[in-house]
Amino acid sequence: MNDHQLPQVLCQLFADGGRGRSLFLTLPEGDVVQSAFWMSDEHVTGEEWTRFRAEHPRSGLWPVLLDESAQPWESGHFQPDDPALISHFTAEGFMTEVWQEWVAQVPVEALDELDPFGAFCPGLAPPGTLLAAPDAVADWCAGELAKRGTPLGLAAATRGADALAVMGWQGALHHNEWMVPLAAVVRSWEERFGARVVGMGFNTLDLSVAGPPTDLGHALHVAAEHWAFCPDNIVQGAGDLKGYAEQIVDSHHWSFWWD
Template identity: 45%
Template sequence: MIPDLSQLLSSLPPTTLPSGRLVEPEDGGPAPYWLSDAPPDLELWARLRSRHPESGLWPLLLTGLSSDERRPWVAGEVSPADMSSPEQHDVAELLARWWAGCATTDEDGGSAVTAPFGQDWPGLATPGDQAEPPDQLADECAEFLVDGRTRLGLVPAVRGADTLAVAGWSGPTNHTGDAGEISAVLRSWEDRFGVRVVGVGFATLYVSVAAPPTTTGHALAVAAEHFAFCPDNVWQGAETLAAYADQLLGAHSWSFWWD
């Protein structure tokens, strides 16, 4: 059940928030998030992130579709009632299932794309070595995402990974129609790589990464998870897993886009 957002918002100190409103889903139901009317100042995301343990509200930097900025956040084009709980999913099994579907499709051009693994799922990557404080790094990442189109969103969630399921985000619908699955993977990445969810668009996702891979072998294992999670990052980007892995070495932010 989604907590009473009005009550959670009222617990914030006066003058904390700019003007904004609760957004209800188009198909009805309680509002799953609050949305600012205008782009936030650069420091507001960090202040709200630091208050999350007390407020229960995780901040997101939200952007709309380039051809229609009302979609999905302003228009409430979300379906929280259709999303599962992240706790229902085994991440290793989930990624293995997605890998099997992606690694055997004709679209990837054969096993050269997924070399050195071919069609064999390599399993979950080992945790990274945390070199940066995750929350501080998330604050720095947020500063780079604020622009003239960005809105501030507040979602009632115990952890940032859960916000996509709670909000009812449907960005990866051509890959999975259940944001609860996406949130489950993000929970695992929070634990293993110090990931924090920072920005979400119509079908894009931006996270900060405190413990990225720093060796080629580890980067390949992480790249395999990314390919299962968001194959378009490879299919319509680096084109091969090996080339994509090179991009992940030491990278303190990850971005995803689903076609």
């Protein structure tokens, strides 16, 4: 018998019962929430998040710091999806669709919000240059987020981006009714910017970023992607792409909030 086999409460998160998975850590007190993910009873530290992140290759469980400022997670409504569906979507396809639908619905003067791109979707920004190891940046970000006091979530996900679908997160529901395409966007950011999913709230998402844009031109292009992903970040924040771009230059933390 494997002394480090997954606790039974975690095995139920996997379709195959967690076969071949192991965990070399003591699991805090907690339980599974609506068959979607496991959540700790108490708040955890950034160091605890890091330890579970390091275990991910063996455990298959991606850790997420759960912002509970809005309401307890136990009372939430979740709609888990098969992560296999994510590969049917692309970040560029999602961005183009959002852009075209918005342009078709707004008056011409509203296009100033998307200056200098206007009605024409610029497509995906070039990849960033990694300034540090993605895991190290994620660990730093977790340390910062954990200061606000958050329980730990564990999702049976091959990669952090897939946790959005696996956990049935509905944070961007008022922008996009289905979370699977958004997970495809986050996968693309993992690959192009060394992003990692670190924190999640009922309508928030926090990513660490190891390869952020380092100049305003690149940041402006990335800002266009962020607008398609989460318009509220720009509209109710900086107000336009240029102002938002200035905020994300050299930023190792991308935080999203949907109204």
